[in-house]
Amino acid sequence: MAGTLAPRRRTAARPARGPAARRRAPRMQAAPTPWLFLLPALAACLLFSLYPFANTVLLAFTDARTLEPGSFTGTDNFTRMAEDHRFWLALRNGALYVLGVVPPLVLLPLLLALLVRDRGPGIGLFRTLFYTPVIASAVVVGLIWTWVLDSRGLVNGTLQALGAITRPIPFLTDEWLLLASAMVVTVWKGLGYYMVIYLATLNRVPQELHEAAQVDGAGAVRRFLVVTLPAMRTTMILISVLSAVSAFRVFTEIFILSNDTAGPGGRDITLVMLIREVSSGLDGQVGYGAALSLVLFGLTLGLLLAVLRLQTGRRGSR
Amino acid sequence: MRIGTITRASALAVAVLLTASGCGISMGTGGGQGGGGEVSGAADGSITFQTWNLKTEYADFFEELIDEFEKENPGSQVRWVDQPAEGYADKLSADAAAESVPDVVNVAPDLVHPLARAGAVLELEEARPGAAEAYLPDAWESFAMPGMDGVYAYPWYLNTGPVFYNRELFEQAGLDPDDPPSTFDELFDQALRMAEETGGETAMLGQTPGIIDLGMYGSQLMNGEGTEFTFNDAPAVEMVQRYREMYEAGALVPEALTQDYTGTGEQFMSGALAWAPGSAYDLENFRTNAPGLYENVGITEVLTNTGKANMYLQGVAVSAATEEPATATAFAEFVTGAAQQEAFAREVQIFPSTAGSLEDPYFTEDDGTDEGRVRVAAAAQLESAASYNPVLFNDQMKNLLRDEIALAVKGDKSPRQALDDAVDRCNELLGEG
Numbered sequence: 001m002a003g004t005l006a007p008r009r010r011t012a013a014r015p016a017r018g019p020a021a022r023r024r025a026p027r028m029q030a031a032p033t034p035w036l037f038l039l040p041a042l043a044a045c046l047l048f049s050l051y052p053f054a055n056t057v058l059l060a061f062t063d064a065r066t067l068e069p070g071s072f073t074g075t076d077n078f079t080r081m082a083e084d085h086r087f088w089l090a091l092r093n094g095a096l097y098v099l100g101v102v103p104p105l106v107l108l109p110l111l112l113a114l115l116v117r118d119r120g121p122g123i124g125l126f127r128t129l130f131y132t133p134v135i136a137s138a139v140v141v142g143l144i145w146t147w148v149l150d151s152r153g154l155v156n157g158t159l160q161a162l163g164a165i166t167r168p169i170p171f172l173t174d175e176w177l178l179l180a181s182a183m184v185v186t187v188w189k190g191l192g193y194y195m196v197i198y199l200a201t202l203n204r205v206p207q208e209l210h211e212a213a214q215v216d217g218a219g220a221v222r223r224f225l226v227v228t229l230p231a232m233r234t235t236m237i238l239i240s241v242l243s244a245v246s247a248f249r250v251f252t253e254i255f256i257l258s259n260d261t262a263g264p265g266g267r268d269i270t271l272v273m274l275i276r277e278v279s280s281g282l283d284g285q286v287g288y289g290a291a292l293s294l295v296l297f298g299l300t301l302g303l304l305l306a307v308l309r310l311q312t313g314r315r316g317s318r
Numbered sequence: 319m320r321i322g323t324i325t326r327a328s329a330l331a332v333a334v335l336l337t338a339s340g341c342g343i344s345m346g347t348g349g350g351q352g353g354g355g356e357v358s359g360a361a362d363g364s365i366t367f368q369t370w371n372l373k374t375e376y377a378d379f380f381e382e383l384i385d386e387f388e389k390e391n392p393g394s395q396v397r398w399v400d401q402p403a404e405g406y407a408d409k410l411s412a413d414a415a416a417e418s419v420p421d422v423v424n425v426a427p428d429l430v431h432p433l434a435r436a437g438a439v440l441e442l443e444e445a446r447p448g449a450a451e452a453y454l455p456d457a458w459e460s461f462a463m464p465g466m467d468g469v470y471a472y473p474w475y476l477n478t479g480p481v482f483y484n485r486e487l488f489e490q491a492g493l494d495p496d497d498p499p500s501t502f503d504e505l506f507d508q509a510l511r512m513a514e515e516t517g518g519e520t521a522m523l524g525q526t527p528g529i530i531d532l533g534m535y536g537s538q539l540m541n542g543e544g545t546e547f548t549f550n551d552a553p554a555v556e557m558v559q560r561y562r563e564m565y566e567a568g569a570l571v572p573e574a575l576t577q578d579y580t581g582t583g584e585q586f587m588s589g590a591l592a593w594a595p596g597s598a599y600d601l602e603n604f605r606t607n608a609p610g611l612y613e614n615v616g617i618t619e620v621l622t623n624t625g626k627a628n629m630y631l632q633g634v635a636v637s638a639a640t641e642e643p644a645t646a647t648a649f650a651e652f653v654t655g656a657a658q659q660e661a662f663a664r665e666v667q668i669f670p671s672t673a674g675s676l677e678d679p680y681f682t683e684d685d686g687t688d689e690g691r692v693r694v695a696a697a698a699q700l701e702s703a704a705s706y707n708p709v710l711f712n713d714q715m716k717n718l719l720r721d722e723i724a725l726a727v728k729g730d731k732s733p734r735q736a737l738d739d740a741v742d743r744c745n746e747l748l749g750e751g
Binding site for chain 1: 712
């Protein structure tokens with residue numbers, strides 16, 4: 001074997017004497033360098049992302065509890081999930097949240113970006129004001145909105161003082177109104193973030209296109225529809241993906257507004273809240289929680305791929 | 319090229335999975351370390367003592383206590399750590415999973431059960447025979463775990479009622495503030511009257527009933543063997559039905575469906591509620607944070623149909639994995655001993671669980687102050703108090719019960735159906751445990 005390998009090595013080495021080999025040589029010598037740069041991040045990723053993920057996959061097929069390793073139970077956790085009405089409730093709420101939050105988070109920040117695009121007196125102040133909710137802590141935002149919406153809060157107090165209502169509107173104690181209130185908070189908090197993304201893209205739309213459309217007689221609305229919107233399409237898809245994924249994993253808004261109860265009767269529970277509830281504590285059902293986490297991961301990934309496929313399909317059809 | 323990338327990615331994923339499975343699922347102790355025989359010897363080791371949200375207010379007290387122990391036991395060293403109130407159970411579970419439960423740790427009875435089952439805390443009747451004699455029998459028994467032999471934590475401080483009510487709101491509703499409700503029926507009737515008189519503006523109650531309320535109303539929470547929950551009996555159904563009537567009439571605040579003890583306390587302090595259960599500790603809170611309310615606050619006894627008020631209890635457990643069992647048990651007995659508990663009760667409105675301590679004049683003689691009156695009334699109540707919260711009733715079960723009762727109170731389910739569903743689900747969870 002060794003006798004046959006030696007000539008092969010020589011044969012393989014022969015073309016490497018050309019200019020291409022000279023170009024590759026320094027790369028080969030420098031090969032460990034990028035890996036060394038990557039090492040800290042890679043180690044962190046392996047330790048804090050990939051290993052926990054793999055452990056979650058394994059746990060999903062066990063009946064492990066917080067303090068007990070558990071044993072292999074096959075697909076029992078998934079069968080239980082199918083029979084768990086709270087899982088279906090969480091799935092419904094997640095889907096409704098995506099439907100309720102994604103359209104306003106795609107459209108409203110674009111309108112805001114158009115409003116604050118042009119430089120002018122005080123525009124910096126408006127940009128800052130619109131962005132402020134983004135940097136505010138989600139918990140603080142949730143608490144502020146709780147004071148605004150509870151039965152003796154700002155909205156109910158004002159409406160009652162004006163005589164518009166006799167009994168408070170149950171923003172935080174009605175299944176549907178609580179969900180809607182949480183959506184409002186999510187949209188309000190997300191507007192500034194997506195506005196900044198739109199602003200960056202808006203500045204890259206060639207001015208010549210607007211001028212050409214104007215010469216052709218297009219008004220402001222027409223120019224928005226035929227010039228701005230098409231230029232924004234990729235960004236809109238990106239924002240719809242980002243907002244859909246985070247909407248499906250909503251936790252803080254409902255958690256705070258419902259005072260950690262998922263609404264009256266737990267009817268506003270989401271998947272992340274359910275995972276937390278079953279897995280936490282000294283006797284948490286870690287195995288079932290891991291199975292729920294896997295399903296959430298699969299659904300989020302599916303959502304992401306579906307939107308990206310939609311984007312690819314549209315590109316292909318052009 | 320694409321296939322190559324996918325192959326490499328798959329190989330990496332498989333490698334990661336294999337590595338993970340090779341490492342195993344390191345989840346907790348999973349084995350009993352509790353049975354280790356009698357603990358004796360000199361208390362001269364180094365230990366860690368963990369408390370639950372006590373450092374902010376009582377740092378001086380505990381530093382002095384530790385100094386005293388170290389002086390009495392030459393060579394001993396105690397490192398004190400304090401954890402915030404929020405997420406305490408999660409912190410303990412992380413410690414237990416990593417087999418690093420602090421040597422001496424502050425626990426509540428429901429936190430002890432999973433720790434005891436996992437063998438993470440010492441069984442005391444075997445480790446320290448005779449230790450029970452120093453404590454009130456009911457308090458000692460509160461740390462006996464169903465289905466297991468022995469006791470798994472030293473009783474520490476106790477607390478109980480009273481109930482506070484807003485005299486001004488009572489007057490505004492035409493109720494006699496000098497004659498507050500003394501039975502559940504009177505409370506519910508007066509709550510309906512208050513709602514009617516004020517057009518739903520003032521609510522008497524801020525919370526739906528929980529497991530302790532059902533117990534005090536007369537429900538038999540578990541069967542005699544302690545193997546099944548039974549809180550879907552007639553008294554429980556009746557209580558939930560009364561709450562449903564009160565909710566419809568506006569005698570409960572709308573937030574009652576999702577509100578906990580803290581929220582109720584805050585609403586009472588803001589004057590939105592007329593009636594709130596509390597503890598002797600709350601009175602100081604009213605004086606500092608709601609002086610207007612403090613002027614109008616009425617104090618009365620906890621309502622109970624069983625003749626026994628509820629007793630809240632804290633305990634101190636010793637880690638089964640401690641390397642210094644003699645020092646750890648000696649320190650736990652020092653902290654929970656009569657002298658230290660009585661001294662702590664003078665720092666804050668709590669009550670000692672040690673035998674004979676409640677006979678001290680400090681707990682039996684009214685000194686004329688509001689605090690003294692509350693203290694004496696609560697101490698008297700403790701003599702016949704019981705801990706209604708079953709140690710097997712974990713947080714997930716509490717949430718299930720809260721949700722089902724909310725549905726019943728709101729009218730989405732009948733009280734009977736809601737309680738049947740809650741009991742079925744809680745028993746399922748009990749069976750899975």
